[in-house]
Amino acid sequence: MNKPLQLIRTLPDIKKEQPALAIRKVSKIFPSDDGYLNVVDNVSFDIAAGELVCLLGPSGCGKTTLLKLIAGFIKPSAGDIQIQDRRVSRPGPDRCVVFQEDALFPWLTVSENIAFGAKGLIPKDRLAAEVDRHLEMVGLGAFRDYLPKEISGGMKQRVALARVLILKPQLLLMDEPFGALDAQTREDMQNLLLSLWEEFSHTIVFVTHDLVEAITMADRILLMGSNPGKIRSEIPVNLSRPRKKESNAFHSFFRNLRSRL
Amino acid sequence: MKKLRPYRQILPWIIPGILLTVWFAACRFGWVPDYLLPDPFRIVKTGYIYLFAQADSGPYAGRFLADASASLLRVGFGFSLAVVTGIPLGVLSGRVATCRRLMSATVNGLRAVPGICWLPLALVWFGIGMRTTVFLVALAAFFPIYINTAAGTRQVNPLLYQAGAMLGVGRIRGIFAILLPAAMPQIISGLRLGLGLSWAYLVLGELTGVPNGLGAVIMDARMLGRIDIIIVGIILIAILGRLSDLLLNTTLCLFFKSARRSA
Ligand SMILES: Nc1ncnc2c1ncn2[C@@H]1O[C@H](COP(=O)(O)OP(=O)(O)OP(=O)(O)O)[C@@H](O)[C@H]1O
Ligand SMILES: [Mg+2]
Numbered sequence: 184m185n186k187p188l189q190l191i192r193t194l195p196d197i198k199k200e201q202p203a204l205a206i207r208k209v210s211k212i213f214p215s216d217d218g219y220l221n222v223v224d225n226v227s228f229d230i231a232a233g234e235l236v237c238l239l240g241p242s243g244c245g246k247t248t249l250l251k252l253i254a255g256f257i258k259p260s261a262g263d264i265q266i267q268d269r270r271v272s273r274p275g276p277d278r279c280v281v282f283q284e285d286a287l288f289p290w291l292t293v294s295e296n297i298a299f300g301a302k303g304l305i306p307k308d309r310l311a312a313e314v315d316r317h318l319e320m321v322g323l324g325a326f327r328d329y330l331p332k333e334i335s336g337g338m339k340q341r342v343a344l345a346r347v348l349i350l351k352p353q354l355l356l357m358d359e360p361f362g363a364l365d366a367q368t369r370e371d372m373q374n375l376l377l378s379l380w381e382e383f384s385h386t387i388v389f390v391t392h393d394l395v396e397a398i399t400m401a402d403r404i405l406l407m408g409s410n411p412g413k414i415r416s417e418i419p420v421n422l423s424r425p426r427k428k429e430s431n432a433f434h435s436f437f438r439n440l441r442s443r444l
Numbered sequence: 445m446k447k448l449r450p451y452r453q454i455l456p457w458i459i460p461g462i463l464l465t466v467w468f469a470a471c472r473f474g475w476v477p478d479y480l481l482p483d484p485f486r487i488v489k490t491g492y493i494y495l496f497a498q499a500d501s502g503p504y505a506g507r508f509l510a511d512a513s514a515s516l517l518r519v520g521f522g523f524s525l526a527v528v529t530g531i532p533l534g535v536l537s538g539r540v541a542t543c544r545r546l547m548s549a550t551v552n553g554l555r556a557v558p559g560i561c562w563l564p565l566a567l568v569w570f571g572i573g574m575r576t577t578v579f580l581v582a583l584a585a586f587f588p589i590y591i592n593t594a595a596g597t598r599q600v601n602p603l604l605y606q607a608g609a610m611l612g613v614g615r616i617r618g619i620f621a622i623l624l625p626a627a628m629p630q631i632i633s634g635l636r637l638g639l640g641l642s643w644a645y646l647v648l649g650e651l652t653g654v655p656n657g658l659g660a661v662i663m664d665a666r667m668l669g670r671i672d673i674i675i676v677g678i679i680l681i682a683i684l685g686r687l688s689d690l691l692l693n694t695t696l697c698l699f700f701k702s703a704r705r706s707a
Contacts, residue, residue, distance in 0.1 A: 256606045274609035286603040290625045290702035299621075300611025330705060346611070 201267055202229035203386040204354060209262035211248055222248045224411030233384040237391055237401035245412030246390045247283060250356050254280050276300060279347030283358040285339050287331040294318060294327040297346045317345040337368040355387045373399055398436055399426050482672045490672040504673055514656040515646055518574060522581025523642045530586045534593025559584045559645055577649030584645040585638035592634025596627030625702035632696060632703060639692055643685040
């Protein structure tokens with residue numbers, strides 16, 4: 184009787200020290216025409232619970248690959264990925280991805296797409312209400328019965344966001360989710376995500392190649408370089424929130440960051 | 445739905461109208477002898493007798509129901525066999541590279557054999573009757589169903605699986621929740637092609653001396669020189685084929701969201 188009790192008592196302390204996500208010397212090698220391609224090369228970093236980290240890097244440097252490794256869609260060639268203290272071996276609803284491209288199910292309506300993953304997790308009598316709540320959260324209440332092909336790109340990304348938020352994941356992996364949107368919609372989506380994040384404090388890994396987006400969103404920026412894909416440097420963003428893109432502090436941070444690319 | 449302008453509505457009927465007129469004129473003015481091509485009124489009359497007259501009140505009278513149900517049964521049986529083998533095998537070879545390699549040479553080899561070549565063999569194996577026809581129908585319908593299912597499931601966007609996996613869908617549920625719906629448009633076209641071929645091979649199977657069925661009636665009428673019955677039979681097969689295609693489509697749409705929404 185004594186031992187298990189002790190264990191429970193000490194568990195919260197352990198969790199505090201444990202990062203939400205730990206990447207340990209992870210490499211990913213793809214076979215290619217002339218031998219092999221070292222897409223992710225010996226990458227290590229930690230992310231604390233509730234932290235919003237941006238992965239910033241040029242196209243083709245391995246951002247998507249790194250995200251897919253964390254999601255568990257592909258296995259690292261070397262190294263170890265841990266969430267809390269469990270090793271990632273396959274995909275699961277505790278780590279949800281908002282994909283770079285449209286990955287909604289085209290034969291399901293907006294509300295059915297959002298309900299898809301929640302079916303097994305949320306009791307039937309509460310499911311409809313939860314779906315409605317998430318529809319409203321991303322501002323798509325009027326489009327619940329539309330098919331993906333009938334809504335705009337920005338709306339699709341909002342559906343993609345809602346269908347993972349409904350699972351209440353600890354870790355949100357977002358792969359240039361707003362990359363294909365116009366400036367105004369993109370800013371709206373950033374604000375939406377930030378307000379949701381402030382409310383629910385998920386841990387977020389946010390991939391982007393847009394400096395302004397990274398500075399607007401991130402607690403910390405991980406700068407990636409290509410060939411082979413490495414973390415070149417780690418830059419904390421110590422600007423107060425909400426961040427104004429017009430402010431002097433923002434501008435000087437932007438200039439500083441750009442000079443380091 | 446948008447209303448079509450009147451001339452657009454009559455457009456599809458112009459060619460059949462002209463053909464019918466020419467046919468009618470050809471018979472009236474004696475351009476072709478009656479024993480080669482009876483005039484349209486005779487066809488309508490024969491059709492009426494074949495469909496609705498009291499059974500046994502004359503040759504072919506009232507036989508339609510018996511013939512049609514015999515034929516439908518054979519098509520239904522053969523087509524169902526093709527579906528229950530073609531779709532699972534198609535999914536397997538669409539998703540598992542080993543299965544694809546295992547089966548592709550065999551399937552392509554068999555597919556290259558014209559269906560009619562199987563007829564003599566089927567007659568030896570199964571004798572004249574139901575089983576030969578069902579075998580031919582199933583064999584013919586299998587290939588388009590298998591090939592389209594394999595192609596459709598193979599081309600499913602891998603992102604959809606990854607999305608499914610992250611949303612907690614396991615492998616088995618993934619087949620029904622993601623794979624089949626995503627491949628549905630191609631599976632449907634395979635099924636429709638297969639059903640069309642089923643009717644073709646039904647007639648082939650029934651030409652071999654079975655006592656009933658629409659194909660048998662046509663063959664029988666040829667021996668007796670009843671061109672009108674042959675034409676009636678052809679028209680009825682066309683109508684039944686079209687109706688069964690509609691039925692297939694409606695059924696799929698009724699049961700599968702993905703079929704309803706792929707249009
Ligand atoms: N499955 C794969 N097999 C072989 N090579 C791959 C595979 N996936 C990615 N690559 C290669 O890895 C490199 C990095 O790809 P990745 O998609 O991770 O880049 P990215 O940083 O996300 O780029 P972008 O900003 O354009 O999305 C590319 O050169 C790509 O060709
Ligand atoms: Mg990418």
